[in-house]
Amino acid sequence: MDEINTSVSRRRFLQATGVTGAAAATAVMGVPGTGLEATSAEAQTARAQPNTVVTKNICHQCPARCGIDVYTTDGRVHAIYGTADHPISNGKLCPKGPLGVYILYDPDRWRGPMKRTNPAKGRNEDPGFVPISWDEALDTVAARLNALREAGESHRFALLYGRGWGASCAGLQGTFGKLYGSPNVAIGHSSMCSDGSIISKKMLDGNAGYNAYDYAHTNYILMFGVGFLEAFRPYNNNMQVWGHIRGRKSPKTRVTAVDVHVNTTLAASDRGLLIRPGTDGALALAIAHVILTEGLWEKSFVGDFRDGRNRFVAGQSVSPALFEEKWTQGLVEWWNVELKDRTVDWAAGITDIPADRILATAREFGSTRPAMAIYERGAHAHSNGIYNGMAIHSLNALVGSMYAVGGLMNQMGPSYGAMPADENEYMDDWAQNGAWKDMPRIDRKGSADGYLMANNMMQEVGPNHLAGNPYKLDTMMFYLTNPIWTAPNGQVWEEALKDVFIIDTSPFPSETGHYADLILPDHTYLERLQDAPTYPFQGFPMTQLRVPAVEPLHDTKYYGDVLIEIGKRMNGPMGEYYRALGDTENVLRHLAEGFRADPGDNGVTDFESWKEKGVWYKKPYIYRQVNGTFYRWDGRDYTIEMTEEEVQANLLKTPSGRFEFRSSQMEANAAWIAERTGRDPARLMFPIWEEPQHPGGGDLFLVTPKVALHAEGRGHNIPMVIAHLQPTVGGRGEAFCEINPATAEARGIGDGDMVRISSDAGEVTARARVYAGVRPDTIVLPMEYGHWAAGRWSKAVPTQHSGECTINQSDRVTGQCNYYTTKVNVTKA
Known part of the structure; x- marks a missing residue:
């Protein structure tokens, strides 16, 4: 066994434990995966009569939590498949799923305390x-x-x-x-x-958590920095639902994806918008502007002008008294303070996306029902992340997708029993x-x-x-x-x-x-x-x-x-x-x-049946909003109309019980925010545009996205992962730095050259991949490799770690780490 810096050598282990000679050989030979399996007559007899057991488990390669069937024969795990009756996996797995076998038998694992x-x-x-x-x-x-x-x-x-x-x-x-x-x-x-996502949504709808989504029934998805087909949770199920919404479903769900480079998601979408990093909020505000000026908002959820006449005209303020809101708060005030001036031409100058493409996207999104806008840290991992997130999430309210069929909702928790003891008594x-x-x-x-x-x-x-x-x-x-x-x-x-x-x-x-x-x-x-x-x-x-x-x-x-x-x-x-x-x-x-009091749909009623099935669940989601009215499930359909108090307690958990374009929580803390961030206290409670701050001292944006085989720190020492890291641009055995041809030419960098990436924090080296699919002002280096103490294969990867030249800057409101906002210099190494 190769010795690595942080592990104890086999000799040292045997000396410390007192296991030597034949006893040591027997101990090692009995461990599956060592290549030294026992060769005794008893072992050979056991192999002749294989005993295969299927165990229910949950994949640990990403946050999706797919149900897996683990096949063990004669004490050795040899296969992992998706559980057929698990709602997330449905008998399928993503490329990471089967690699759990390699994690189990990783030769560089710690052997004990x-x-x-x-x-x-x-x-x-x-x-x-x-x-x-x-x-x-x-x-x-x-x-x-x-x-x-x-x-x-x-x-x-x-x-x-x-x-x-x-x-x-x-x-x-x-x-x-x-x-x-x-x-x-x-x-x-x-x-x-992704706290920026959680907290920016909480400011508007009162819920401190990620959203759940009804992808299967939506007709339009507008994605901001999501990486839906790379690493967005639950990745395995996303690929399944993609096949449905883009193939079997009629009408086919239309997709517009916003990112800084062409990844799998953009390549598979109807429209891909390459945006300047940190400007997603400006794009969302312009889309909201079009929705209002062209009368495309969902009136049954948002409300309408009392006389039915649309007074949202670019550059003109509106009297709040003329508009009657239903499940929202502060729409006209938001318009007067911010939206009236956020035209597509203005956004084009900020985002570097042509105005006609912004307009087309806004009209499609605003006129298609149901539709949803989703985002993650590609949009909110910047100093202005709170406002980028608020602007994007506001689009969901404008088109009435909150708790609607094909919209988004909040995740319910399981019906757990009490702990064995109450900590308050101790x-x-x-x-x-x-x-x-x-x-x-x-x-x-x-x-x-x-x-x-x-x-x-x-x-x-x-x-x-x-x-x-x-x-x-x-x-x-x-x-x-x-x-x-x-x-x-x-x-x-x-x-x-x-x-x-x-x-x-x-x-x-x-x-x-x-x-x-x-x-x-x-x-x-x-x-x-x-x-x-x-x-x-x-x-x-x-x-x-x-x-x-x-x-x-x-x-x-x-x-x-x-x-x-x-x-x-x-x-x-x-x-x-x-x-x-x-x-x-x-x-x-x-x-x-x-x-016991709340049996699962699959018959799970206790610990033993939970072990047998591997999952407890209760369908369907019990809340639904239809044409501006909220209902609860009655056991057969959504027929129990909810009161405003019930909606506030369970769904829109803001002080007003409404979706707040004028955020009460932001307003309550206006003095703190204004004092420490220099923001205008008269505007900071609304989704507004704010220029992001890009530290680092360079001239190119450094973006470090997750990729399909990213396993949150568990895939770095698996050779198969290393060999297939970046399917869009290749990448055998290392992570490539994606750089635009014009940018590379100006710096004398050729495809395959080693480059030096430097900022005020430090510098790293990586191999350049000249790629027309990345913005000229941006380089992309996946946050995956550069390990120096994490196993023999991960240490062999030549790419250094992107984090060593990423500045530690955070959103002062949400605390979100600004991973995607550093600016670096890139030169040929």
Whole structure:
């Protein structure tokens, strides 16, 4: 086995564990995937009579949470297929789905818990990891946390996590922080993902979550920076629904896609608009202007002029008294403050999209029902992201798509039962009244100089700790996140993690793990028992269950059980609480008790039937808006008319109970926003245009999108992924830097040349792919490779990491990390 920097050598492992000689050979030969399977007569007899088992599980290659059937024969996983009766997968998988086998048998996985022996930390420092027992590892963590708590410094413990899944893992973290007493347990990665989308929508419709979508019945989709056929969730189902809406459905759904380069989505759309980065909001405002001036808005939802005469004329203000709104608030005020001047000619100058194409798009979108406008961080990962997002989401209200057939809605949650114990009964005085409650979070979320409406600010944790602002951390624990690599300007994190005790729980080596003092390796997803409520899908409630396909190959432990075991070792009532929880299986059994009173459509009523089916769900989505009237499902149809109070409580959760073009939440915080961002307090509560700020010091925009085989940090060490990363432009064994022919010629860069990409943060190198499908003012380098401590194959990729020249800038309102807004210089290397 090849030795890598962050792993323990086989010889060191055997020496530390006392396993040598024939015993060592037997231990290795019994592990599937080593190439040294047992050759005894008993093993050969077992192979002659294969025993194949199909286990229900949930894919972990992206947030989609597709149901999978895992085929295991004689103890070895050899195939993964989509579950036929799972609503997301429907018997299908995307190209990433079958690769779980390679993740399970990755030769570079951690073999068990380990501790660091080299106190020096850095890229070129060998951690000197040596194996330890789980008891020693867990006792070490608990002793450290107990000592901090007894010293009144529990706030100096932070737990950072990435793509958490359900109540049996990420769901345990908040309670841990509450009982332990730290404002920094837990800090999620959402600000480095798509919080800009969540929060900009919340400002208008009151819901703090991603939307669910009725793609199958829509007739028009307007996409802003979505990557629908590359990485938009749920990717597998998106490809299925694409075949329906673009082939079998009549009329065929029309698609306009907005992005900075021609990707698979733009190539497959009816119209592709190459937009200047950060100007999506200007395009949306111009589309709204056309919808109003040409009378295309959905009057049954929005309302109308009292005399039926359209007074929306470019450049002219309108009296609000002349318009009677129905399910919206502030439309005429928005027009007067912003929209009246946002013509297609104005937008053409901002976005670099021809005015006639903007006009055609606006007329199509405004006159087609049902239609929807969707977006992600291609649009809102800029300093003006809050307003780009608000402008785009406003289009959904103008055309009446909120909760309509073929429109968008909010995701319902599962009918879980109660936890085995109530944490409120285990709160000691420190948990209830400790000084930790007065301590600011390390990411400064919600602080006077922080980010107003942010859910998390993970990208600020490393820099803040390094600066001691507001204090220094003592201990950090990481779950499903690798911020040295994923955070912009990760070089700062490399310095920050040198003087803090690091606990990493990844099953694999990583850059953050390279700095760890303790490795507490998780199972891979094919070895876990874990719940996974659906990511926003089609609105109806659904939750999946991961069932282990094999016994753990190595001495690993499920992260949820790690938290519980640490909790059991904590002093006082906190320890009693976790002893009452028992383990994650006990937690899951209690959650499944909720299904007895609310059986799933597929017959799931308890834990055992949940394991058998792999999923619980209840169709259909129970709310629907039809011609401006909201209804509930009666068991057969949508016939129960909802009151305004019910709509406000369940759907439009704003102070007015309306879709607010004049956002009450933004207005309530107008003074804060105006003071810290310099915005005009008379305008900032509306979806407005604002020029984005592009740091970096260069002349070309750097955009770092996800691609189809991006597996959120789990695909980088799989050779198949590396070989097929960028299907649009090739890319065998590396990530290409897409550069326009004119831009390349002006810099003396040829196709295949190595280029140097530099900004005020740093510089990286990559191979150029001269590509006419990218804007002349933009280069595209997928955020996928450049790993230096994450496995043998990922280290062999010549492309360096885009994050090392990405400036750490965030939207001051939402906290959204501005990944797509840095400007760089590009020269031939």
